[in-house]
Amino acid sequence: MSQTTAQTALPATEGSESRARHVLRTTFASWPARLSLLVLALAFAFAIAPSLIAPRDAFVQDLSLRLLPPSWEPRGQAQYWLGTDQLGRDTVARIIHGARITLLVSVLAVVVSAVIGIAAGLAAGFHGGWTDAVILRLIDMQLAFPLILLVIAVVAVVGPSLTNLVIVMGLSGWPRFARIVRGSVLTVRHLEFVDAARAIGASQLRIMARHILPNIMSAIIVYASFEVARMILLEATLSFLGLGVQPPTPTWGGMISEGRRYVNQSWTVAVAPGIAIAAVILAFNILGDALRDALDPQLEDRT
Amino acid sequence: MASYILRRLLLTLPVLAGIVVITFLLTRLSGDPTDLLLPPNATDEARAAFRSVNGLDRPLWEQFVAFAIRAATGDFGTSLRFEQPAMQLVLDRLPATAELAAATMAIALGIGIPAGVIAATQRGKAADGLIRAVMLLGQAIPSFFLGVLGIIVFAVWLRWLPTGGRGDWAQLVLPATTLAFNLVALIARVTRSCMLDVLKQDYVRTARAKGVWERRVIWLHALRNAFIPVLTVIGLQVGLLLGGVVVTETIFSWPGVGRLAIQAIYARDFPVVQAVVFVFAVIFVMVNLVVDLLYALLDPRIGYK
Numbered sequence: 001m002s003q004t005t006a007q008t009a010l011p012a013t014e015g016s017e018s019r020a021r022h023v024l025r026t027t028f029a030s031w032p033a034r035l036s037l038l039v040l041a042l043a044f045a046f047a048i049a050p051s052l053i054a055p056r057d058a059f060v061q062d063l064s065l066r067l068l069p070p071s072w073e074p075r076g077q078a079q080y081w082l083g084t085d086q087l088g089r090d091t092v093a094r095i096i097h098g099a100r101i102t103l104l105v106s107v108l109a110v111v112v113s114a115v116i117g118i119a120a121g122l123a124a125g126f127h128g129g130w131t132d133a134v135i136l137r138l139i140d141m142q143l144a145f146p147l148i149l150l151v152i153a154v155v156a157v158v159g160p161s162l163t164n165l166v167i168v169m170g171l172s173g174w175p176r177f178a179r180i181v182r183g184s185v186l187t188v189r190h191l192e193f194v195d196a197a198r199a200i201g202a203s204q205l206r207i208m209a210r211h212i213l214p215n216i217m218s219a220i221i222v223y224a225s226f227e228v229a230r231m232i233l234l235e236a237t238l239s240f241l242g243l244g245v246q247p248p249t250p251t252w253g254g255m256i257s258e259g260r261r262y263v264n265q266s267w268t269v270a271v272a273p274g275i276a277i278a279a280v281i282l283a284f285n286i287l288g289d290a291l292r293d294a295l296d297p298q299l300e301d302r303t
Numbered sequence: 304m305a306s307y308i309l310r311r312l313l314l315t316l317p318v319l320a321g322i323v324v325i326t327f328l329l330t331r332l333s334g335d336p337t338d339l340l341l342p343p344n345a346t347d348e349a350r351a352a353f354r355s356v357n358g359l360d361r362p363l364w365e366q367f368v369a370f371a372i373r374a375a376t377g378d379f380g381t382s383l384r385f386e387q388p389a390m391q392l393v394l395d396r397l398p399a400t401a402e403l404a405a406a407t408m409a410i411a412l413g414i415g416i417p418a419g420v421i422a423a424t425q426r427g428k429a430a431d432g433l434i435r436a437v438m439l440l441g442q443a444i445p446s447f448f449l450g451v452l453g454i455i456v457f458a459v460w461l462r463w464l465p466t467g468g469r470g471d472w473a474q475l476v477l478p479a480t481t482l483a484f485n486l487v488a489l490i491a492r493v494t495r496s497c498m499l500d501v502l503k504q505d506y507v508r509t510a511r512a513k514g515v516w517e518r519r520v521i522w523l524h525a526l527r528n529a530f531i532p533v534l535t536v537i538g539l540q541v542g543l544l545l546g547g548v549v550v551t552e553t554i555f556s557w558p559g560v561g562r563l564a565i566q567a568i569y570a571r572d573f574p575v576v577q578a579v580v581f582v583f584a585v586i587f588v589m590v591n592l593v594v595d596l597l598y599a600l601l602d603p604r605i606g607y608k
């Protein structure tokens with residue numbers, strides 16, 4: 001991470017247009033990265049306008065059409081490509097609608113984590129002293145916990161509403177952001193442009209917001225893309241356990257949980273949403289890797 | 304060495320204190336714990352009686368001191384569902400979870416380490432590409448989905464394995480493999496990157512120059528040195544494993560602590576939830592303590608200062 005910072009600590013303003021274009025070009029140079037971009041573009045399109053894209057209503061039940069197998073199997077019907085669930089709802093439509101909750105909760109949770117983590121990391125790295133000591137202890141303590149069980153228990157207590165999910169999941173992720181930001185700040189803090197800003201009388205807040213933050217932004221963006229993947233996994237796990245956003249709102253984890261009881265009649269109900277989850281997580285991870293390599297060409301490929 | 308162990312033990316005390324605070328706060332998050340700890344249809348008199356018996360009418364810090372003292376002796380109250388001591392219920396389920404965790408670790412290490420070593424020595428070749436692809440998938444596929452897939456393929460379609468329960472070894476195969484999959488990917492990844500580092504070292508070149516058999520160089524000289532970071536990762540991933548246990552046990556009806564936790568959460572049996580959170584956190588802290596000590600034992604260069 002410190003190498004990333006050192007790299008981006010070069011003057012970011014000079015020719016930033018061409019640098020941005022260069023980063024984009026190298027990020028999407030390989031086919032897995034392009035495919036990942038396509039997957040995410042689709043997923044976000046689903047999340048933004050599910051009703052426009054879905055072939056039919058995701059909520060309408062028709063018990064005469066319950067648990068249809070996919071269309072390529074003998075009992076399948078052409079218009080229900082991935083079959084239907086136990087209430088006769090279209091699986092394709094429900095997957096398209098499910099993207100909304102998954103992405104909304106995960107992205108917002110990462111935003112919450114990032115805001116708290118960046119603030120704490122900046123404070124710790126910039127002030128040092130006891131602020132640093134207290135924040136470091138808090139980070140260590142929270143990282144020392146098996147968080148999944150705690151998140152499950154807390155959500156069970158406060159109730160699985162969308163807001164609660166975002167807050168609890170967001171609170172579970174801040175320490176990693178704080179650690180990365182703190183480390184980055186420590187490497188940037190004594191560079192000349194920070195001294196220069198201080199010399200012309202810039203306030204601490206201004207130095208942090210205008211001079212330090214832009215220089216560690218690429219590290220944060222790369223990390224955030226991995227973190228979204230992790231949050232999608234967590235959201236799906238919570239939904240699977242019945243602690244996500246409640247039915248009838250479709251969630252991918254919830255669909256697997258309900259569908260697994262009916263795999264004898266139709267296996268796609270449970271398998272299709274799982275493939276959707278895996279595809280989106282994979283896409284975020286691949287793009288994160290590609291972005292890191294593009295932003296930091298000096299980093300040796302070790303993974 | 305003795306002072307190192309002592310200092311490391313002392314360092315776990317603040318973490319344990321934090322665990323007690325969090326387990327206490329868990330039932331206070333929604334305000335009045337009476338709603339969580341009593342059945343929803345409890346009468347007002349019963350609620351008032353419950354509050355005074357359990358000291359819920361006293362100041363929060365007094366309640367916390369009382370809770371901390373009881374927690375230190377392993378007393379988390381009585382399960383609302385089973386009417387047995389909550390801690391006893393957790394301890395009764397622990398052997399089943401330990402069995403699953405041991406089988407999982409055996410699979411994860413048995414596949415993950417050789418896969419990582421092969422990927423490192425075959426760097427850039429087909430075997431490396433295949434192993435890396437599987438590693439990426441291992442990070443992306445949720446363990447509960449893998450469990451559902453396993454049931455569909457091996458229990459429903461092929462009918463080779465049972466869908467759940469605990470008893471004979473066949474019932475252990477699916478849950479342990481499911482739980483191991485993400486760990487295999489992670490261990491292989493770390494092993495690969497550590498082996499790539501170690502294989503560049505002078506002592507590996509020296510061993511080769513002396514004419515030591517290549518396999519011996521890789522599997523003995525190099526792997527031994529690559530193993531230390533792998534061990535650290537395993538310690539850190541115990542948290543992941545414990546989280547995975549909750550989901551995997553639920554899918555496969557494995558009668559362990561994880562399934563108990565989920566059932567307790569559904570039944571709003573909060574004394575049991577508190578006991579599970581506490582026990583899991585303590586296990587996690589202890590495993591990391593053991594890993595740190597092993598780390599110092601394996602690498603004599605790590606100081607005990």
